[in-house]
Amino acid sequence: MTGLLAAAHAGLVRHAGPGHGLRLGLLVVVVVIVVVVVLIQRQRRRDRTTMEVASPTASGAGPALATVGLGEPIPPGRYHFTDLVRAEWTKLRTVRSTTWTLLVTVALGLGISAIATAETRSHWASTPSFQHVGFDPTATSLIGIFVAQFAVGALGVLAMSGEYSSGTIRATFSAAPSRLRVLAAKLLVFGLLAVVFAEVVAFASFFLGQALLTSPATHATLSSPGALRAVVGSGLFVAALGLLALGLATMMRFTAAALSTFVGILLVAPLIVQALPTTLSQDIRRFLPDRIGATILTTTGPHNPFAFSPWVGLGVLALYALGVNVVGAILLTRRDA
Amino acid sequence: MIEARGLTKHYGAKVAVDGLTFDVRPGVVTGFLGPNGSGKSTTMRMIMGLDAPTRGSVTVNGQRFGDLRWPLREVGALLEARAFHPGRTARAHLTMLAQTNRLPAHRVDDLLELVGLSAVADQRAGKFSLGMGQRLGIAAALLGDPGVLLFDEPVNGLDPDGIRWVRHLLRGLAGEGRTVFVSSHLMSEMSLTADEVVIIGRGRLIEQTTIEDLLARSAHQFVRVRSPQAAALAPALEREGATLTVEDDGSLSVRGLDAPDVGDVAAALGATLHELSTQSASLEEAFMELTDASIEYRGAATDGPHPAAAP
Numbered sequence: 001m002t003g004l005l006a007a008a009h010a011g012l013v014r015h016a017g018p019g020h021g022l023r024l025g026l027l028v029v030v031v032v033i034v035v036v037v038v039l040i041q042r043q044r045r046r047d048r049t050t051m052e053v054a055s056p057t058a059s060g061a062g063p064a065l066a067t068v069g070l071g072e073p074i075p076p077g078r079y080h081f082t083d084l085v086r087a088e089w090t091k092l093r094t095v096r097s098t099t100w101t102l103l104v105t106v107a108l109g110l111g112i113s114a115i116a117t118a119e120t121r122s123h124w125a126s127t128p129s130f131q132h133v134g135f136d137p138t139a140t141s142l143i144g145i146f147v148a149q150f151a152v153g154a155l156g157v158l159a160m161s162g163e164y165s166s167g168t169i170r171a172t173f174s175a176a177p178s179r180l181r182v183l184a185a186k187l188l189v190f191g192l193l194a195v196v197f198a199e200v201v202a203f204a205s206f207f208l209g210q211a212l213l214t215s216p217a218t219h220a221t222l223s224s225p226g227a228l229r230a231v232v233g234s235g236l237f238v239a240a241l242g243l244l245a246l247g248l249a250t251m252m253r254f255t256a257a258a259l260s261t262f263v264g265i266l267l268v269a270p271l272i273v274q275a276l277p278t279t280l281s282q283d284i285r286r287f288l289p290d291r292i293g294a295t296i297l298t299t300t301g302p303h304n305p306f307a308f309s310p311w312v313g314l315g316v317l318a319l320y321a322l323g324v325n326v327v328g329a330i331l332l333t334r335r336d337a
Numbered sequence: 338m339i340e341a342r343g344l345t346k347h348y349g350a351k352v353a354v355d356g357l358t359f360d361v362r363p364g365v366v367t368g369f370l371g372p373n374g375s376g377k378s379t380t381m382r383m384i385m386g387l388d389a390p391t392r393g394s395v396t397v398n399g400q401r402f403g404d405l406r407w408p409l410r411e412v413g414a415l416l417e418a419r420a421f422h423p424g425r426t427a428r429a430h431l432t433m434l435a436q437t438n439r440l441p442a443h444r445v446d447d448l449l450e451l452v453g454l455s456a457v458a459d460q461r462a463g464k465f466s467l468g469m470g471q472r473l474g475i476a477a478a479l480l481g482d483p484g485v486l487l488f489d490e491p492v493n494g495l496d497p498d499g500i501r502w503v504r505h506l507l508r509g510l511a512g513e514g515r516t517v518f519v520s521s522h523l524m525s526e527m528s529l530t531a532d533e534v535v536i537i538g539r540g541r542l543i544e545q546t547t548i549e550d551l552l553a554r555s556a557h558q559f560v561r562v563r564s565p566q567a568a569a570l571a572p573a574l575e576r577e578g579a580t581l582t583v584e585d586d587g588s589l590s591v592r593g594l595d596a597p598d599v600g601d602v603a604a605a606l607g608a609t610l611h612e613l614s615t616q617s618a619s620l621e622e623a624f625m626e627l628t629d630a631s632i633e634y635r636g637a638a639t640d641g642p643h644p645a646a647a648p
Contacts, residue, residue: 052466055499056453068451068510070410070444070482078406079438087436094429095422167420170387171430171477174414175437177386177403336388 036103084176084185091168092159092189101155102197105148109201110208112144117209124217136300137220138227141209142234145202146293149238152194153262156245159190161255173337183250183329187243194242199235206231226299233296233310237317241266241289244321250328266290282306292317338363338516339384339485343393346379346540353379355540356393361518361533363484366511368531368548369520370624376540377520378416381489384518385414397485409438409481415474415488423463427454427473430462431480438481448476467494475506485516492526504530524624536627543627560591560599563612570608577602588612 092098117140124132163169176182206220206227213219220227241262249258270290273281285291286306292313295304303309308316339361346354354376361367371377382388384395386402397405397412405411421430431445449455452472457465462473471494478486488507492500507530511517521527527534528548536543564570567589571581574591577598582590591599596615603610 053453053457053469055468055472055495055502056451068479068482068513070440072441074407074410075439079408083437083439087433090429090433090436091422091425094426094433095424097424162422166422167417168422168425168430170382170385170416171420171434172437173387174385174412174416175409175434177405177408336382 036100036107079176081181081185084181085189087176088182088185088189092193095158095162097158097162098155101151101158104151105197105201108151109144109148109205112147113141113205113209114144114212116140116143117212121213121217132218134301135218136298137210137213137218138206138224138230138299139297141206141213141220142202142230142297144205145198145234145238146297148198148201149241149266149293150263152198152238152242153245153266154259156190156194156242157249157255157258157262159186160246160249161253161258164253165255169337179332179337180329183325183332187246187325190246191239191243194239195235198238198242199232202231202235202238220299224299229310230297230299233314234293236314237293237296240314240317240321244317244324247321247324247328250332251324286313287316289317289320338399339395339397339518340399341380341384341393341395344380344383344390344395345392346376346383346388347391353540354383354390357537357540357542358393359535359542359545361516361535363516364511364514365532366507366517366519366530368527368534369518369537370524370527370534371520371522371537371543373522375522375537377522377537378489379540380537381414381416381487381518381520384487385412385416387416407438407481409434409440409483411481411483412485412487413478413481413483414486415471415478415491417489418467418474418493419462419470420474420477421462421470424461426459427462427465427476428458430473431476434477434480440481444480448480451479452476468496468499471495472499475503483515486510486518488517488519490520490522492521536624538627558592559616560594560596561588561612561614561616562591562599562603562610563588564603564608564610566606566608569606570603573602573606574599590616 117137120135120140163172172182173179206222210219210221222228222231244265245258245262248261249255252258252261266289269288270285273284273288275281276284283306286308291304291307295307295313296310298304307313341357341359344354344357345352357376357380369377369380379388380395383390384397384402394401402408402412421427425433427449428445431448432442435442435444446455446458449458452475454469454472454476457469462470465473471491475488475491478488491503491507495503507517507519511532519527519530531548533545533547534551535545561584562570562574563586567583567587571583571589574581574589574594577594579594579599580592582592584590594602596613600610600613603613
């Protein structure tokens with residue numbers, strides 16, 4: 001993250017005094033946050049009332065008992081992977097945490113991108129021109145999605161840890177005892193949602209940011225060198241982090257443990273590595289997700305010699321996600337549910 | 338049909354279930370009795386493939402649970418009071434379960450109707466009372482119309498109407514030829530629903546028998562006699578082989594003779610009887626006697642109902 005912020009810093013041209021573009025960006029974020037808070041409050045008020053609906057009486061159960069019968073023979077074959085995929089999709093879309101985390105992703109992704117680009121634009125004229133040379137309009141417009149990665153990570157964690165914290169996991173495995181297939185279905189459904197959503201937010205951030213970088217500020221188009229790679233790559237980067245987060249939750253089962261590990265990898269690990277001797281830290285640094293992300297994002301200037309190239313970095317991150325999920329899968333099959 | 342053979346579960350050094358062998362057959366309600374902490378829940382979780390046995394095996398309809406082709410259509414289970422996400426609606430919870438086993442969507446509505454939750458089907462289940470949560474769990478268990486049903490302490494948290502409804506439901510399910518296996522730590526509850534009982538203590542099988550047999554064999558069965566001529570009646574009964582205890586209220590507790598015999602002896606003497614009745618020890622007492630040696634948490638386990646099965 002520190003690397004990302006450094007990259008953002010290099011890309012941003014900063015000066016004192018807010019321009020009206022900045023105010024627009026801030027307004028977007030504030031409006032979204034207010035809407036989210038209001039909706040949560042309303043939900044809370046509704047939650048406070050515990051309801052009670054009387055149970056059916058013994059006499060009333062007589063005729064109803066007939067409906068226990070399904071009235072159809074057990075079909076041939078067995079429960080299939082596609083059945084599990086359908087169930088996992090239902091699970092994902094029927095909890096509110098999905099809606100909230102996705103809303104936060106949009107708010108952070110677009111809002112912060114809007115702030116960053118609008119601020120740059122408003123100070124453009126007063127910035128010394130040598131700073132304009134290194135300006136990276138693509139990276140500046142995508143900076144928000146790298147903050148939104150935390151929301152997608154939280155969603156990945158909750159997709160699995162929510163089953164454990166609520167006890168749903170026992171219902172799930174009682175209906176489908178093949179744990180690996182359940183995990184695979186969950187990874188597939190969450191992974192697809194994360195990829196599609198992160199890509200949509202990445203493209204939207206890019207176009208919003210470029211639109212705010214009006215003349216005389218330089219802006220990028222998708223055909224600018226590295227721009228398409230940065231946009232597509234940042235979406236994939238966030239989705240891969242989401243899958244990594246889901247794998248951590250499968251390993252650890254507890255929301256707090258998995259979420260703090262995820263945040264630790266992104267925020268704390270770079271600080272620890274930075275404290276090591278420089279020669280050592282630079283070699284290790286390239287393996288950290290934040291440096292990988294910064295490289296994917298950056299489209300101008302020389303390539304950092306202490307970083308993987310964007311696609312290799314993405315591959316390394318995918319290997320992390322795979323590794324964590326393999327460990328999670330092994331634990332899932334060995335442990336009592 | 339559930340068949341356990343030498344079923345054993347260790348948690349570290351602790352032996353939770355120790356060499357359990359029993360059969361649960363279809364068409365009757367089989368109670369699964371034992372004090373709190375005796376291994377009932379662990380056994381049920383092993384039947385459902387959630388916990389792996391350390392040794393031994395258990396099969397449902399002749400198959401390991403993990404090998405069932407359509408698990409929900411063959412086995413339904415209520416294992417814990419609230420095995421659902423508090424943010425999900427009752428309908429969504431049942432829908433996602435139905436989808437795993439390709440059950441028709443109308444099943445969800447049918448079951449919500451059956452357990453009386455139709456009116457709150459689209460409310461989030463986190464708001465439900467304990468009893469409503471229990472009924473949602475029962476709906477989930479019945480979703481696939483399974484031939485084998487497991488219920489772990491199903492009446493916990495239910496009001497008297499709900500308890501009657503569950504008893505009626507369990508008997509009805511068994512009456513349809515299903516295998517119904519119900520755990521409880523309360524013998525009195527089982528005496529009202531179960532035909533057979535599997536009794537365990539400290540993870541070991543104490544016995545598998547019928548409720549009637551358990552009662553009949555109870556050491557506490559005796560005949561109570563009250564008579565103004567008790568002084569004359571007592572030696573006569575003793576001559577016939579009875580053991581007598583004179584109670585504080587002047588009545589006689591007769592062991593070793595049944596009520597008709599006592600009546601005959603009294604008639605032969607011409608004694609007037611004010612009371613002649615067979616007294617059974619309550620099932621609870623019979624249960625306590627059987628499990629006495631095996632109670633793990635005496636003192637810690639109070640008489641009150643155990644809060645929703647600790648996992």
